[in-house]
Amino acid sequence: MATSNSHRAAGRAVTPFRHSGRALRGTGGAAILGTVLLGSAFAGGAAQAAPTAPATAPTLTAQAAAPATPAPIHTLSSAEKLRWGSQGSSVKQLQAALNEEGASLAVDGKFGPRTHSAVKDYQRTNGLQVDGVVGPETRGALNGGGLSIGGTGTSVPTPSTSSSGSVGQSIVDAARTQIGTSYSWSSSSPGVGFDCSGLTQYAYKQAGIDLPRTSGQQVNAGTSISKSAAQPGDLVVWPGHIGVYAGGDKVVDAGRSAGAVTERTIWGSPTFITFR
Structure with missing residues (x-):
C-alpha cells in the first residue's frame, strides 16, 4: 500500500487567503479585504493614512479705504479781492x-x-x-x-514761512516816502496832503493791504497787541491819532504841524494794532 506524502511538493500552489466574512482593520482603522486596503495604502507592509488635503488659506478681505476729506460745500468762484465795503x-x-x-x-x-x-x-x-x-x-x-x-x-501749497517781516518793512518804507508832505484833513494824496489815517491807509495799500478809511475803523479792524510784541509796520494809536510803527521806538505819522509827515520818537502811552 502506497504511503501518503503529507509534505507539499515543490511548486505547489498556496491556498489563497479566505475571507472570513469580517473585514480586517489595518493601521489607522482602514478596512482591508484580502490584500486590498480600502481607503489607505501599504508601504513596507504597514498601512499609512492618505495625505490630508491642505487647509484652504483664509481669504484676505480688502482693507476699507480711508474716507476722503469732504470738499467744501460753498466755494468762492470769483477771483476778485473781497474787503470791507464789498457787496454782491x-x-x-x-x-x-x-x-x-x-x-x-x-x-x-x-x-x-x-x-x-x-x-x-x-x-x-x-x-x-x-x-x-x-x-x-x-x-x-x-x-x-x-x-x-x-x-x-x-x-499750490501755501508757503510755510511767513513774509510778515518784509510786508511790515514795505509799509514803513511807503510811509517814509511821504515824509515832508503837508497835513490835510480827510486827505490821502501822495506828495500833496495827508491826515493821519490817510497816511496809514496809503502806506498799507502800497503793501497790498486795504484798510478802512478812518482811524477808528482801522483800530476796530486790527488786533490790539503789547508794545513788546509790536513789529515795524504795525499801527501806533493815540486818542484821535494814528501812525505807522517804524521800530526802535519811532513812528511815521501825519501830525498837525509844519512838515506834517515826519518820523519821530513815540511819546506818551499809545496802544499798538497789528494786521499780521
Whole structure:
C-alpha cells in the first residue's frame, strides 16, 4: 500500500487567503479585504493614512479705504479781492463759506464789520496774513487748497514761512516816502496832503493791504497787541491819532504841524494794532 506524502511538493500552489466574512482593520482603522486596503495604502507592509488635503488659506478681505476729506460745500468762484465795503453774490459765497468754518454771519452779501472780523479770525486760525482781505491765499484756503491761481480752482501749497517781516518793512518804507508832505484833513494824496489815517491807509495799500478809511475803523479792524510784541509796520494809536510803527521806538505819522509827515520818537502811552 502506497504511503501518503503529507509534505507539499515543490511548486505547489498556496491556498489563497479566505475571507472570513469580517473585514480586517489595518493601521489607522482602514478596512482591508484580502490584500486590498480600502481607503489607505501599504508601504513596507504597514498601512499609512492618505495625505490630508491642505487647509484652504483664509481669504484676505480688502482693507476699507480711508474716507476722503469732504470738499467744501460753498466755494468762492470769483477771483476778485473781497474787503470791507464789498457787496454782491461773491460776498454771499464768502459768508456761507465762513459759516462752514464756525462763523455765524447773515448771508446778506454785505462785507461789513462782522464779516471783516470773521475773515480775520479765519486767517489767524489758519496761519494766514491777518488783514481782513480775502485775496488769493485766503480764498484758496477757504476753497480747500493752498494759494488759488486766478480763481480757477487750481492751487499750490501755501508757503510755510511767513513774509510778515518784509510786508511790515514795505509799509514803513511807503510811509517814509511821504515824509515832508503837508497835513490835510480827510486827505490821502501822495506828495500833496495827508491826515493821519490817510497816511496809514496809503502806506498799507502800497503793501497790498486795504484798510478802512478812518482811524477808528482801522483800530476796530486790527488786533490790539503789547508794545513788546509790536513789529515795524504795525499801527501806533493815540486818542484821535494814528501812525505807522517804524521800530526802535519811532513812528511815521501825519501830525498837525509844519512838515506834517515826519518820523519821530513815540511819546506818551499809545496802544499798538497789528494786521499780521
